[in-house]
Amino acid sequence: MSMRITDYSRFISARSAARQPAAIRALVPFTKLPGMISLGAGAPNAETFPFASMEFTLKNGEKVKVDDEVFKEALNYTPTPGLGPILEWLRELQLREHKPPMEEFDIAIGTGSQDLIAKALEAVINPGDNLLIENPSYTGIISFLKSQPVNLIDVSTDGRGIIPTSLEIILSTWTDEKTRPRVLYTISTAGNPSGITPHMDRKKQVYEICRKYNVLILEDDPYYYLQFELPRIASYFSIDEDARVLRFDSMSKILAAGMRLGWVTGPKPLVERINLHTMTTNLQPSTIPQVMTYALLEKWGQEGFQEHVHTVSQFYRKKMDAFVQHAEKYLSGLAEWTVPEAGMFVWIKLNGIDDTNELITKEARDKKVLAVPGTSFTPQLVKSPYVRVSYSNVTEEQMEEALKRLAECVREASQ
Numbered sequence: 001m002s003m004r005i006t007d008y009s010r011f012i013s014a015r016s017a018a019r020q021p022a023a024i025r026a027l028v029p030f031t032k033l034p035g036m037i038s039l040g041a042g043a044p045n046a047e048t049f050p051f052a053s054m055e056f057t058l059k060n061g062e063k064v065k066v067d068d069e070v071f072k073e074a075l076n077y078t079p080t081p082g083l084g085p086i087l088e089w090l091r092e093l094q095l096r097e098h099k100p101p102m103e104e105f106d107i108a109i110g111t112g113s114q115d116l117i118a119k120a121l122e123a124v125i126n127p128g129d130n131l132l133i134e135n136p137s138y139t140g141i142i143s144f145l146k147s148q149p150v151n152l153i154d155v156s157t158d159g160r161g162i163i164p165t166s167l168e169i170i171l172s173t174w175t176d177e178k179t180r181p182r183v184l185y186t187i188s189t190a191g192n193p194s195g196i197t198p199h200m201d202r203k204k205q206v207y208e209i210c211r212k213y214n215v216l217i218l219e220d221d222p223y224y225y226l227q228f229e230l231p232r233i234a235s236y237f238s239i240d241e242d243a244r245v246l247r248f249d250s251m252s253k254i255l256a257a258g259m260r261l262g263w264v265t266g267p268k269p270l271v272e273r274i275n276l277h278t279m280t281t282n283l284q285p286s287t288i289p290q291v292m293t294y295a296l297l298e299k300w301g302q303e304g305f306q307e308h309v310h311t312v313s314q315f316y317r318k319k320m321d322a323f324v325q326h327a328e329k330y331l332s333g334l335a336e337w338t339v340p341e342a343g344m345f346v347w348i349k350l351n352g353i354d355d356t357n358e359l360i361t362k363e364a365r366d367k368k369v370l371a372v373p374g375t376s377f378t379p380q381l382v383k384s385p386y387v388r389v390s391y392s393n394v395t396e397e398q399m400e401e402a403l404k405r406l407a408e409c410v411r412e413a414s415q
Contacts, residue, residue: 004241086297098234111261112261115260117218122148122277123273135155135157135379136194167184184215186219189224189235195347211242223342229341323389324339334407348386349385350410389406
């Protein structure tokens with residue numbers, strides 16, 4: 001029985017529904033039509049731009065030249081969703097990688113995936129709404145949501161991700177259907193901070209519950225390509241038969257964080273809401289990172305991209321293996337953790353410590369160790385015995401010394 005969503009009005013906030021296309025921005029796609037003479041857009045004349053071409057060098061010495069015509073186009077205003085060539089490349093990537101049941105989807109590029117997630121959340125939040133969020137969750141999104149008129153409804157997690165019964169109980173016992181949460185925000189690979197990657201059986205259970213109660217899933221997945229084993233654990237997008245998943249990807253962890261390039265994939269009515277938001281704020285994402293990324297992806301091809309992300313994932317796997325080895329040496333008996341299957345974080349529970357905030361922000365810092373206390377990742381900002389640590393940017397010697405110092409802090413706090 002088909003449960004495909006065709007009417008998204010119940011998900012769209014009043015503020016988002018009120019947004020209309022910007023009159024000038026709406027003209028941009030028409031400027032490229034054959035024979036069109038534009039007197040309307042007011043774009044600056046490209047003859048005044050000092051840039052003639054673009055070329056960059058990879059670490060292996062190879063030079064990549066951006067196509068002159070694509071570069072010329074990128075120097076001026078372009079369509080809000082992104083440049084056509086990279087959008088098509090990413091569409092092919094999504095089809096190959098996720099094989100979604102719903103091949104009718106839109107893609108838009110943003111200034112990093114968090115830009116797109118914030119705009120998506122704003123599009124589905126009305127004042128006083130209730131929004132489902134896993135506990136723990138990403139502090140950046142929690143901080144954004146705390147600035148919105150929204151009630152955060154915690155969904156419990158374990159070492160395998162969202163606990164289906166927790167989600168089911170919340171939704172089944174909600175007495176007022178009008179106020180029942182319509183949206184779930186989840187990090188579906190290598191949770192930040194938990195490091196947990198839910199397997200497909202768990203994701204299917206969560207998806208079916210969302211299907212049963214008509215809940216939209218915002219799938220934040222910047223660590224998807226940092227899975228240590230192949231084949232990768234599939235996404236919610238890959239099982240989305242109803243067009244209820246809005247998926248967010250990022251180049252930050254696999255190409256360069258400073259390029260600030262992310263993309264959203266999902267149902268056209270929802271992606272359109274994000275594009276309308278962009279039209280009225282920053283007009284469009286920067287095109288220079290787009291042409292750089294496209295030139296590299298076009299040079300690599302789909303297979304070359306897969307080779308690159310596999311190399312990146314194995315780099316972090318070696319880091320993780322070393323970190324866990326030293327954690328076992330210094331923290332055994334003092335702490336508990338789940339070994340991650342992807343990403344760059346370990347979520348450590350300190351035994352005998354009810355709240356890690358002071359220990360991490362004072363004692364650990366005094367010993368020259370930086371980490372993030374667990375309370376920062378709880379939707380209600382409550383006390384937490386956990387601490388999030390990252391092994392991504394430390395040498396093996398540094399991680400060993402840091403864990404040794406952290407162990408000293410735990411022992412001192414327990415005395």
